[in-house]
Amino acid sequence: MAHKSQRRKVLALTGIAAIAFSVTACGGGGDDNSDGGTAAEDTKDYSKWCDMKSELTGKTVSIYTSIVTPEDAPHKESYKPFEECTGITIKYEGDKDFEKNLPQRAQSGNLPDVAFIPQPGLLQTMVDTGKTIPASKTLSDEVDKYFGPDWRKYGSGDDGVLYAAPLGANVKSYVWYSPKAFTAKGYTIPKTWDEMMTLTAKIATENPAAKPWCAGFSSGTATGWTGTDWLEDTLLRTAGKDVYDQWVTHKIPFNDPKVLDALGKDAAILKDPKFTNGGFGAPSSIATTTFQDGGQPILTGKCFMHRQASFYAANFPKGTKVAEDGDAWAFYLPSVDATTKPVLGGGEFVATFRDAPEVKAFAAYLASPEWANAKAKATTGGGWVSANKELDPANLVSPIDQQSAKILQDPASVFRFDGSDMMPSAVGAGTFWSEMTNWIKGQDDATTLGNIEKSWPAK
Structure with a gap:
């Protein structure tokens, strides 16, 4: 179904900013163990993506998303630090009919490596195909550390397994x-x-x-x-x-x-x-x-x-x-009393469909504070925010985006996803x-x- 806050909004043109990135800032995830077995049991540390360059150089990761021009420009810019330190090439494909076409691509066997899914309901539809890869331990640890239980719930399937980490977010209240x-x-x-x-x-x-x-x-x-x-x-x-x-x-x-x-x-x-x-x-x-x-x-x-x-x-x-x-x-938007702070909002989730180190490393990057802050700096026209707890609001150019980030990071806030997007x-x-x-x-x-x-x- 159509995602209201992605498909119906009209955003200002966004510019692109240069991003300084240290190859030593590779986030913090799980323990650096073996390659693991199945995706659900994978305990390899994908948070040290820069250290995996010898393994990843020359690889390609494809993205499929509803985020199209001009909103796609800051996204592409924010991937450059990851591409430079890993040697991976990110192939980006935006489609206004994403919600309709993604399930069809699953049926035809033409799935991307990564999809940015704007509704928990559509995520469950993709999980039901049996082709969505469960999160690695690194990604699971990142979601717990940087987002918390509310967001984890929306990125999980009916089976309770985490499949997707949050990407962007918005505040509707x-x-x-x-x-x-x-x-x-x-x-x-x-x-x-x-x-x-x-x-x-x-x-x-x-x-x-x-x-x-x-x-x-x-x-x-x-x-x-x-x-x-x-x-x-x-x-x-x-x-x-x-x-x-x-x-x-x-x-x-x-x-x-x-x-x-x-x-x-x-x-x-x-x-x-x-x-x-x-x-x-x-x-x-x-x-x-x-x-x-x-x-x-x-x-x-x-x-x-x-x-x-x-x-x-x-x-x-x-x-x-x-x-x-x-x-x-x-x-x-105030609640019935000043002691509660419910927040209605929306966002996208990063689902993966290929069980490969380069895909898992990229998913870990997108769930990290490094990416959230890089994306904030790249979105020079404003209109973007993340629920990542370590996003620095000062890196957001728009005052309303800064306020939204603070609301999302407020421990008193009780976040709930847009209801109609889950029905x-x-x-x-x-x-x-x-x-x-x-x-x-x-x-x-x-x-x-x-x-x-x-x-x-x-x-």
Whole structure:
């Protein structure tokens, strides 16, 4: 199914920076033992990839991914230190139809060495083919050390085996606003959901020519995906991570009372004509307002808040200062209380399909702090972040990327992957999108959730 944060975002052109890299900085993984046996039992230390040059020189590793021009340029630049110190050539292939074509390539026997998979659901599909290689001990150790249990879970199959380490990440739990407008009005950043609703009512009362919120659900064939993010973010806050996990895996019905309660809280914002849709019209206009345009009215004073992911920064016009004291900035979408910090987000995972030392060494490199910091330096236009705990936020050029990295690294944060990206495609990229669009057009909460529940595929 389509990956919302990779396929639907519009990113600014990214430049390329030179990267200084010491061949002695080869990360820290498992013990340097024997070559190991099967991939699942492989205990060789692939973290010392530079020391493996005599073994690896002349080898080629192929990558297949949905990351295409211009986003591919910083990726290719970030592989150069690895190529130079190992003698390996990285062959990169980007494809906008990656999600559709990867399973087909598995059937035809034309798999790449490495694939960047943007959904845990698609990863499981590939694991089910029997052609995905389990992680080496080095890679497993790196995931535990640099990412932690939440990310490990999303890179593992239903069998509990780790197959893929995280690559990039994004934070969706943001509310965009104009610092200048907030300062002029004396508004402060809300710390709880109730404070946010109090601020919403205050803005509506004090600004008759504007609205507190603006949004856009239109996104071509993916229209409605931004609405799914609203419900996922709210449910994670109101019901907690355990209920969220049960909902995503259909251990509770899609229309469980807790989900109905969360959608009601969204309706209190998005479907109230006093509160939306600033700069566009009635709440129903959200259905036809594009994702890219949805937050633009915060720059013109027609809207004060826009809930959208970190990557939305790239949609503001050239010259917009995106900073805490700038034209646009984002605050963390508050939870129901100030003591919890749920974070909704997404990312990619590095799956491998060839059992070879050069492939395992490259996978270890991509899970390392060396690569995360190299990629940060290469992404001179911003719009990229990693959940790697040893990524130095100072190496990220964009202030919003720096803030996202700090949120992801915060021990208090409870990260959960985008729910629709983990659901069966008939729901996550089907009825969930279409029914949320019907909902914003006027369909009631219970009917919306009930229709999606009916569409869940039978086992």
